[in-house]
Amino acid sequence: MQRQGLLYVMSAPSGAGKTTLCNAVIDLFPELGQSVSFTTRAVRTGEVDGVDYHFVDVVTFRHMIAAGDFVEWAQVHGNFYGTAIQTLNEAQRSGQDILLDIDFQGAAQLKKLGLNAVFVFIAPPSFAELEKRLHGRGTDSVAVVDCRIKNAHAEIAQARWYDYIIVNDSLELALTDLQAVICAERCRGKLIFPWLKQHFKV
Numbered sequence: 007m008q009r010q011g012l013l014y015v016m017s018a019p020s021g022a023g024k025t026t027l028c029n030a031v032i033d034l035f036p037e038l039g040q041s042v043s044f045t046t047r048a049v050r051t052g053e054v055d056g057v058d059y060h061f062v063d064v065v066t067f068r069h070m071i072a073a074g075d076f077v078e079w080a081q082v083h084g085n086f087y088g089t090a091i092q093t094l095n096e097a098q099r100s101g102q103d104i105l106l107d108i109d110f111q112g113a114a115q116l117k118k119l120g121l122n123a124v125f126v127f128i129a130p131p132s133f134a135e136l137e138k139r140l141h142g143r144g145t146d147s148v149a150v151v152d153c154r155i156k157n158a159h160a161e162i163a164q165a166r167w168y169d170y171i172i173v174n175d176s177l178e179l180a181l182t183d184l185q186a187v188i189c190a191e192r193c194r195g196k197l198i199f200p201w202l203k204q205h206f207k208v
Contacts, residue, residue, distance in 0.1 A: 010101060010122055011097040011098045011099075011101050011102045011103055011104065012103045012197065013103070013116075013121055013123040014104070014105045014124050014188065016105060016106065016107050016108070016126050017108060017113045017125070017127050017128070017168070018130075018161070019129075019154070019157065019158035020083075020154040020157075021136045021139040021140040021143070021154065022128045022129060022136065022139075023128060023130075023174040023177065026177065027181060027184055028107055031185060032105065034181075035103075037102070037103075039097060039103070039105070040104060040105045040107070041094070041097075041105065041106040042056065042057065042058070042059060042060055042093070043060070043087050043106075044061075044062055044089075045060070045061060045062070045087045046063060046067050047059070047061070047085040047087075048061075051145070064086065067086045070088065071088070075090055075091060076088040076089060077094055078108065078112040078115035079115075080108075080109050083153060087109060087112065088112070089116075094121070103188075103192070110161055113168075114164070117167070124169050124170070124191050125168040125169045126168060126169065126184065126187060127164075127168040127170070128172050128180070129165060129171055129172070130158075131173055131174070131175035137155055140155060170183075
């Protein structure tokens with residue numbers, strides 16, 4: 007059944023486990039694509055250009071902004087992040103559902119565009135647990151971790167306008183919740199009825 011691709015927009019404060027959840031749910035739904043964002047952030051150990059992010063310098067990113075290449079972009083923790091318009095257009099035309107892992111600023115931009123999208127916010131169970139996870143990662147300096155913790159207050163406040171909020175206390179339970187969201191959204195009448203109308207002449 008060919009239908010328009012559905013976009014799952016995932017946001018969370020750093021340390022909530024969003025990236026782990028996204029990777030896990032793609033293992034459950036191999037046909038689900040994952041949008042690769044552009045960023046000026048430095049490459050972390052184990053990350054691959056073109057797989058985790060498209061890593062570019064600030065000059066290149068600013069040129070892309072000026073050229074109108076992004077459907078959304080934002081500056082987060084001192085770095086730029088953006089989603090290419092071409093990525094979403096190709097997925098929509100092909101009927102492929104994709105995950106988009108972005109900050110709430112970018113998600114808010116997409117919300118205003120009225121795209122065929124589902125907005126999911128991943129929340130930590132507590133600030134104490136969030137701090138523990140961020141310090142335990144060992145990938146950022148103390149100053150960066152403190153900045154991420156400070157920003158988490160404002161980020162969590164934005165969860166109020168998301169379609170779904172999943173509290174990631176247990177990865178297993180959070181993954182079950184996310185799987186349920188994806189399955190339910192794929193069965194929405196607005197997506198399926200056009201196909202029924204065409205094939206059953208109703």
